[in-house]
Amino acid sequence: MNLAIINFGSGNLHSVHKAFESVSSDLSNPYNIIVTNDPKEIQSADKIVLPGVGAFGDCKNAILNIEGLHASLEASVIKNKVPFMGICLGMQLLADLSYEFGTHSGFGWIPGEVRRITSPKEYKIPHMGWNEITFSDHKLFDNCEQGSDFYFVHSFYFQNQKNEHSIATTKYPDQITAAVCKENICGTQFHPEKSHINGKKIIHNFLEWKP
Amino acid sequence: MLKKRIIPCLDVDNGRVVKGVNFIDLVDAGDPVEQAIIYNAEGADELCFLDITASSDNRDTLLEVVKKTAENCFIPLTVGGGVRNLDDISRLLHFGADKVSINTAAVDNIDLVAEAANKYGSSTIVIAVDAKETAENQWKVFTHGGRKETNIDVVTYCNEVAKLGAGEILLTSMDRDGTKSGFDNKLLKAVTSKVNVPVIASGGVGNLSHLLDGILEGEASALLAASIFHFGQYSIGEVKRYLADNNIPVRI
Numbered sequence: 001m002n003l004a005i006i007n008f009g010s011g012n013l014h015s016v017h018k019a020f021e022s023v024s025s026d027l028s029n030p031y032n033i034i035v036t037n038d039p040k041e042i043q044s045a046d047k048i049v050l051p052g053v054g055a056f057g058d059c060k061n062a063i064l065n066i067e068g069l070h071a072s073l074e075a076s077v078i079k080n081k082v083p084f085m086g087i088c089l090g091m092q093l094l095a096d097l098s099y100e101f102g103t104h105s106g107f108g109w110i111p112g113e114v115r116r117i118t119s120p121k122e123y124k125i126p127h128m129g130w131n132e133i134t135f136s137d138h139k140l141f142d143n144c145e146q147g148s149d150f151y152f153v154h155s156f157y158f159q160n161q162k163n164e165h166s167i168a169t170t171k172y173p174d175q176i177t178a179a180v181c182k183e184n185i186c187g188t189q190f191h192p193e194k195s196h197i198n199g200k201k202i203i204h205n206f207l208e209w210k211p
Numbered sequence: 212m213l214k215k216r217i218i219p220c221l222d223v224d225n226g227r228v229v230k231g232v233n234f235i236d237l238v239d240a241g242d243p244v245e246q247a248i249i250y251n252a253e254g255a256d257e258l259c260f261l262d263i264t265a266s267s268d269n270r271d272t273l274l275e276v277v278k279k280t281a282e283n284c285f286i287p288l289t290v291g292g293g294v295r296n297l298d299d300i301s302r303l304l305h306f307g308a309d310k311v312s313i314n315t316a317a318v319d320n321i322d323l324v325a326e327a328a329n330k331y332g333s334s335t336i337v338i339a340v341d342a343k344e345t346a347e348n349q350w351k352v353f354t355h356g357g358r359k360e361t362n363i364d365v366v367t368y369c370n371e372v373a374k375l376g377a378g379e380i381l382l383t384s385m386d387r388d389g390t391k392s393g394f395d396n397k398l399l400k401a402v403t404s405k406v407n408v409p410v411i412a413s414g415g416v417g418n419l420s421h422l423l424d425g426i427l428e429g430e431a432s433a434l435l436a437a438s439i440f441h442f443g444q445y446s447i448g449e450v451k452r453y454l455a456d457n458n459i460p461v462r463i
Binding site for chain 1: 281285286329
């Protein structure tokens with residue numbers, strides 16, 4: 001089984017790679033984990049992870065500028081229903097639109113818009129650090145406890161239409177989408193690769209997930 | 212509720228921890244990776260490495276340390292010390308740092324803050340500020356490890372770097388650093404009340420109540436400490452239990 005972590009030149013790829021490798025190595029059938037932007041390798045992957053750190057528009061453009069990358073993701077995730085996980089900006093990219101430094105279109109895979117967090121003055125932006133989540137019944141949260149802490153760092157959030165694809169939320173102080181899922185596509189606003197034991201559970205559950 | 216973060220900081224010279232430690236189960240007291248693993252297991256919310264290697268020729272030793280730490284600790288890792296340009300940041304991120312802290316280089320060239328934040332995201336860029344009180348309730352930025360005074364006002368500077376895209380500010384009081392007499396909470400409050408990004412308090416922690424004061428009086432989002440952890444005075448767990456007993460939200 002191959003798991004592809006998409007490399008489009010964004011931030012902490014090494015962290016994501018090592019966290020997935022560490023969790024996978026404990027499985028009876030560990031994944032072959034590759035960090036890649038090669039459309040062929042992506043299309044032969046059994047699971048796909050899109051990490052992302054940075055600004056929405058820049059990251060979207062970086063993906064579009066790698067020949068065949070966006071098309072191979074669409075082919076795998078939309079057509080072939082390969083299980084997919086977006087992390088942080090990788091989750092926000094699933095939305096229709098983002099208002100981060102202008103207006104940018106996203107992948108449009110999960111209905112929603114990405115907007116700046118508005119909060120009272122005493123709530124610093126970015127929303128940075130460990131915050132607890134409330135989740136609904138979903139494979140991604142197997143063996144997790146309600147109210148567990150995860151590591152967040154973001155200034156924009158995924159605004160879900162009618163919350164229909166939201167599977168977890170956090171509060172800062174208003175409710176913020178912490179995870180989304182639609183069929184074979186899931187995403188977390190928090191960083192499972194930086195969320196210690198709780199994060200490892202999420203990664204483990206994604207590796208075992210059969211949507 | 213968002214938790215207040217406890218961040219142990221390790222000074223690293225030529226790939227070795229400078230300040231001694233006395234963890235009883237540590238095989239090699241000078242190995243930063245081993246200490247990072249212990250802090251991680253104890254419940255540290257993040258880790259911070261400060262590279263104080265004098266010669267830039269030997270800086271690569273730190274990259275190995277960062278790489279091994281990232282392979283073993285799945286919590287955020289901030290690395291600073293001697294970061295001059297985008298290449299330095301890129302290299303640290305590539306080896307597994309999650310955030311990079313910039314000090315003197317940001318003062319010398321303020322454009323670097325915006326360039327770095329645009330390229331790597333605000334969440335990746337920490338601006339470290341060394342502050343010294345030069346007149347009552349007035350603090351100036353110092354650079355080059357605190358050796359060089361500038362005429363820059365700390366609050367003004369912090370506001371400026373936040374506007375340019377810094378994700379957080381690591382604010383060290385030079386007056387308090389190493390004194391164990393508590394954070395400079397007036398300095399902290401002056402910055403946290405005016406700047407809308409998280410501020411990490413640094414310099415001066417000697418006991419548990421100092422940590423509490425940094426949050427209640429200084430209104431810091433996170434607390435950085437070195438010696439109280441290195442010398443085994445308190446464990447991360449003890450610090451968190453104390454703060455929790457005093458109604459501070461912490462991750463336990």
